[in-house]
Amino acid sequence: MFMIVSIPLIATIISILACFYGSYSDIKRGIIPNKLTFPLIGLGILLNGIYAYTIGNIWYFIGAVIVTAVIFALGYLFWKMGAWAGGDVKLFTALAALIPFYPVLVSFTVLGVQFPIYASYPFPFTLIINSILSMLPFLLIYVLYVAFKNKRHLLSELFFPVRDYRKNIVMSLVVTSAGTLTLLVIPYLPSQFIIIVSLILVFILSFVISKLPDKIKAVLVAAVTLFALFQNIQITITGIIIVFIIITFVEIMRILLTRVSSEALQDDYKLDDLEEGMIPAYGLYELDGKVILDDKGFFQKLKEAVLTGNISGFSMPKGKLLISSLAKGLEKEDIALLRKLKKEGKIGDSFRIKKGVPFAPSILIGLLISLFIGDLAFIFLRILNGIFY
DSSP: OHHHHOOOOHHHHHHHHHHHHHHHHHHHSSSOHHHHHHHHHHHHHHHHHHHHHOOOOOOOOHHHHHHHHHHHHHHHHHTTTTTTTTHHHHHHHHHHHHHSSSOOOOOOETTTTTEOOSSSSSSHHHHHHHHHHHHHHHHHHHHHHHHHHOOTHHHHTTTTTHHHHHHHHHHHHHHHHHHHHHHHHHGGGOGHHHHHHHHHHHHHHHHHHHHHHHHHHHHHHHHHHHHHHHHHHHHHHHHHHHHHHHHHHHHHHHHIIIIIHHHHEEEEEEEEGOOOOOOOEEEEEEETEEEEEEOOOOOHHHHHHHHHHGGGGGGGOOOOOEESSSSOOHHHHHHHHHHHHTTTTOOOSEEEOOOOOOOHHHHHHHHHHHHHTOOHHHHHHHHHHHOOO
């Protein structure tokens, strides 16, 4: 019985210690070593195999292997798109192998709410979500530092949504109206999926209302808002304010993760100043004797794929790959090739380099949040549900 109980605990302790070491290594040397992640993947599979045997449930082990494989595949996709470094992918895979499902370590109540709050999907997905959300404050602070020190114009661009408050007020009224209309149909929604279905309905109604002609939109929003105020003025006003804050925050984060971070975390270097390990901001390809720059970022490619329905934009451009933008960085041969291309007149005398931001510390914070607080996205959905319903 002791072994059955202790294996998930042992795996969790190993995961926390591994994240501490991975964070130190990522900050100190800019890498998460393979000698850390590869053994952990094997150890995690072994421990879960032993645990499945001791509890007499082979499907637990099969599920653990499947979850680990899915996390690796997802991480590999992000790596191919240049969003994650290889070490990040392997660390996430190792953590998935060690903790494929939610470990029950602690349980406590705050203001009548039971923590940790678990999501309906496996633990590694919660870990990924929390790690990404944990990185945003560090990224914001770093970008603000760079912008204040060297690129003051980025501050104005980053906080443009605050100045453009009129647009966000209108959008908050639209979303609140959509929420009010959704409340009217809640009795007809399936109770087991009420949160997800209602949020989807709010999104669809918000989109439809926002696309209406201005006069029709103004009349509809005004009528629904007056109805909501008549029903409960306090909840309606509170909802409008909270939605306005959320929209403004999301807009700031969108700008932070796209235009502002791209400029703040990238600099042009003379070819003579390039060093090994520097990470290219874009890939270089050669097609029909011409050099092609693949300078579209992950979010730009994602936006184009969603708008066009064509996912081929995520693939590499046609032609021969000359310089990869993956996080392994430049090698001596790459630098020599760039100088050769410059002599041939195919590129300029500078090359854009992106600054790497260590992700392992955010994975550590995301792990601790996942273990002791729960799924931040699921908590956010609970808060929205409490506001509107």
